[in-house]
Amino acid sequence: IRDYLDAWYSQNCPNALALRQRAKGSLVASTHLDRYFFPSNYPVFVEHGAGARIIDVDGNSLIDLSCGYGPNILGYGNRVAVEAQQKTAETTNINALGHALEVDLAETLVEAFPGSDLAVMSNSGTESVIHALRLCRTYRPRARYVVKCEGHYHGFSDQAMVSSWFRVKGETADPEPVAGCQGTPQDVVDNTRVVQFNHPRSLEVIRENAADIACVLLEPMQAGSGKIEVNYLKQLRELCTELDIPLVFDEVVTGFRVAYGGVQTLAGVVPDVTCLGKIMGGGLPAGAIVGKSHILELGRTTGDPFRDYEERAFLGGTMSGNYQSCAAGLAVLRHLKANPAIYQGLTDKTAYLRDRLTAAAAVRGLNMNLKAGYSMFSVSFTHKMPKHFREALQGANFKATLALAYLMRSRGVYMPELHGFLISDAHSMDDLAHVADAFESCLDQMDG
Numbered sequence: 001i002r003d004y005l006d007a008w009y010s011q012n013c014p015n016a017l018a019l020r021q022r023a024k025g026s027l028v029a030s031t032h033l034d035r036y037f038f039p040s041n042y043p044v045f046v047e048h049g050a051g052a053r054i055i056d057v058d059g060n061s062l063i064d065l066s067c068g069y070g071p072n073i074l075g076y077g078n079r080v081a082v083e084a085q086q087k088t089a090e091t092t093n094i095n096a097l098g099h100a101l102e103v104d105l106a107e108t109l110v111e112a113f114p115g116s117d118l119a120v121m122s123n124s125g126t127e128s129v130i131h132a133l134r135l136c137r138t139y140r141p142r143a144r145y146v147v148k149c150e151g152h153y154h155g156f157s158d159q160a161m162v163s164s165w166f167r168v169k170g171e172t173a174d175p176e177p178v179a180g181c182q183g184t185p186q187d188v189v190d191n192t193r194v195v196q197f198n199h200p201r202s203l204e205v206i207r208e209n210a211a212d213i214a215c216v217l218l219e220p221m222q223a224g225s226g227k228i229e230v231n232y233l234k235q236l237r238e239l240c241t242e243l244d245i246p247l248v249f250d251e252v253v254t255g256f257r258v259a260y261g262g263v264q265t266l267a268g269v270v271p272d273v274t275c276l277g278k279i280m281g282g283g284l285p286a287g288a289i290v291g292k293s294h295i296l297e298l299g300r301t302t303g304d305p306f307r308d309y310e311e312r313a314f315l316g317g318t319m320s321g322n323y324q325s326c327a328a329g330l331a332v333l334r335h336l337k338a339n340p341a342i343y344q345g346l347t348d349k350t351a352y353l354r355d356r357l358t359a360a361a362a363v364r365g366l367n368m369n370l371k372a373g374y375s376m377f378s379v380s381f382t383h384k385m386p387k388h389f390r391e392a393l394q395g396a397n398f399k400a401t402l403a404l405a406y407l408m409r410s411r412g413v414y415m416p417e418l419h420g421f422l423i424s425d426a427h428s429m430d431d432l433a434h435v436a437d438a439f440e441s442c443l444d445q446m447d448g
């Protein structure tokens with residue numbers, strides 16, 4: 001397969017290979033390029049996006065399954081977002097000054113998420129989580145721990161990354177915290193209590209350590225896990241209410257994707273704070289938290305800087321709530337709200353693609369773990385169907401998933417490497433049929 005890929009890429013992607021070589025001289029890392037867990041000899045450099053497709057710098061047209069890791073729920077170059085961006089670009093991008101669109105967006109977000117009273121703007125999902133944790137620590141000033149679930153990703157801040165990636169430690173039922181990468185202060189790791197999502201022991205750990213817990217942070221549905229564990233979320237909600245521990249849902253990916261009001265709307269479980277990002281920026285950088293006033297008010301100034309220092313959390317961000325991100329985000333959110341059929345369409349398309357991919361593996365007798373739900377997918381090859389993140393991590397054949405991703409490109413599909421994949425409203429049934437055909441042909445090539 002390596003020989004095939006080397007030949008295919010050198011023939012079809014000379015500009016991308018040259019750009020990658022150039023990039024090595026100036027660019028250490030960005031989201032797609034050479035992150036330490038999957039350095040790629042087969043780079044993608046995009047020239048432009050159109051609907052469900054990306055056109056790369058060599059003119060290859062690929063059906064895109066990344067959706068930019070989430071924001072592009074309407075597809076690339078969608079008129080709704082583009083027109084909003086063009087209009088506001090002409091008036092300059094107002095930031096660090098008040099404007100009406102920021103208030104409109106705050107009202108839209110608060111209205112979308114049941115039980116939330118107020119919003120705080122930021123520039124990314126990572127920043128949303130930072131804001132959320134700081135507010136919760138202000139609410140519970142004597143508490144030492146943030147509780148988080150093993151394998152749940154909450155952006156790249158020190159604490160958010162604890163036990164979120166490829167390194168795990170301790171028992172499955174009772175994990176030990178481990179730094180997400182080098183450069184993480186040990187005290188941040190020590191101040192994190194890691195539990196296993198949807199495991200009964202996690203509830204005991206929270207109860208046993210209640211006085212020391214500033215908040216419980218989790219993805220209410222891990223992107224690509226395919227299903228919502230409603231009972232577990234309800235149990236967590238009850239426990240956190242009983243113990244007065246803020247429950248924080250990270251809906252950076254799922255907010256406005258699984259449903260307009262996120263997982264919490266589908267599950268009927270209301271957290272105290274919700275972290276948002278991705279779709280709410282309409283393709284531009286944006287993040288926000290929404291939540292209950294008794295916590296979010298702790299970010300509002302008292303009007304006295306000395307009192308603020310004693311009582312309030314500082315929530316920063318020069319570009320937070322900037323004019324263009326608000327305009328693009330508002331336009332997309334209004335479009336989603338006015339067109340609920342988009343969500344039904346995504347559900348139908350997800351079912352179609354799931355069924356075809358599952359059948360493709362079954363017919364070939366392959367041990368494939370495909371999870372799919374609400375326009376989000378993940379695929380791995382494993383001999384044992386995993387119950388928890390720990391088992392999924394330990395059992396998966398990452399080389400096979402990587403090979404699949406690279407091979408798919410030679411069939412006109414961009415499937416992100418070692419990452420869940422997503423579809424958008426712009427994907428047609430024909431596009432998905434093409435993806436499924438490509439998948440079958442790649443499985444045959446890998447099998448051979």
Ligand code: PLP
Nearest residue numbers: 124125126153154155252253277
């Ligand atoms: N939370 C979740 C669940 C995410 O998937 C991500 C990013 O993929 C983040 C937070 C961080 O968001 P950002 O990359 O915008 O900082």
